[in-house]
Amino acid sequence: MKAILILAPMLLALATSLPQKTQEDFGLPELHKIKTATLSPSYSCQSEEQRHQQINTHSLYLSDFSRRTGQHELRLNGACDSRGYFESMSGGGTGVIADLGEIPLENVTAHLMFYKQNITPSDLCTKFMSRAFVQAGHTYAVLASSSEVRAVFVFTVTGYIPNKRVDLNYVVKDYQVFELKTQSPGFSWEKENTM
Numbered sequence: 001m002k003a004i005l006i007l008a009p010m011l012l013a014l015a016t017s018l019p020q021k022t023q024e025d026f027g028l029p030e031l032h033k034i035k036t037a038t039l040s041p042s043y044s045c046q047s048e049e050q051r052h053q054q055i056n057t058h059s060l061y062l063s064d065f066s067r068r069t070g071q072h073e074l075r076l077n078g079a080c081d082s083r084g085y086f087e088s089m090s091g092g093g094t095g096v097i098a099d100l101g102e103i104p105l106e107n108v109t110a111h112l113m114f115y116k117q118n119i120t121p122s123d124l125c126t127k128f129m130s131r132a133f134v135q136a137g138h139t140y141a142v143l144a145s146s147s148e149v150r151a152v153f154v155f156t157v158t159g160y161i162p163n164k165r166v167d168l169n170y171v172v173k174d175y176q177v178f179e180l181k182t183q184s185p186g187f188s189w190e191k192e193n194t195m
Contacts, residue, residue, distance in 0.1 A: 026063055026064060026177050027063045027065060027067075028063050028177070029062045029063055029172040030172070031175070032171060032172075033172075034105060034106070034170070035171070036158075036167070036168070037060050037168055038057075038167050039165065039168070040057055040076070040164055040165030040166070041058065041076075041164055041165065042058060042077055042078045042079075042080075042084050042164075043059070043077045044077050044080070045078065058075055058076045059072035059074065059076075060074040061073065062151055062172055062175060063149075063175065065148075065149070065177050066149055069148065071089065072089070073089065073095070074086060074088055074095075074097075074142060074155070075088070076134070076166050078134075078163070080163055081163065082163075083133055083134070084133070084134040084160070084163065084166070085131045085133050085134060086133075086134060086140060087130065087131045088142050088143075088144045089144040089145065089146060093145055093146025093147070093149070094146075095130075095142060095143065096130060096143050097128065097131065097132045097140055098126045098127060098128045098129065098140065098141045098142075099133070099135065099140055100113070100126065100138070101138060102137050102138060102139070104156075105155070105156040105170075108139060108141070110152060110174065113141035113154060114141075128141075134157060134160055135160075136157050137157060138157055139154060139155065139156040139157075140155055140156075140157075142154070147180045147183075148178065148179070148180070149175075149176065149177055150174070150175070153171060153173055153175075154171050154173065155168045155169060156168060156170075
């Protein structure tokens, strides 16, 4: 028993002197704080040379982690001389976006992202799609998810020059980085179902 009492403090001192594994800095976004960004030019309206020179200026990355892993949460897209649109998530993730119309960004809560009129009849519920056309003055809600990141955010287009640039204010409502513990095997975007 005396040996344990003597060894315990020594082991504790040794354990605290060993280098500790530092937690990765994910650079997570601050929630409920309005920030600004400019996306330009549209992803599909760049030459191959521009794509290499202007690394992802067409995309919004909400964290240092998403930037390091190349998983944007929002992208400005659209072919040259066509209507621009937003799409969400890359790197094997999925994202949906909804045009909420002309709603002040300051007033959008996570709840109002789904129920614009603060009531729940199905015809007043927000309709999410895989993409949404760019419209100046409109506010958009985004749900983005991958095997490592889940993001819920809203943004308002404050300026728009077609095929050139979009200025926006955005607010992150929820942001999570996590490790996948396990998953069912066989996921495919194209596989059909069987009995």
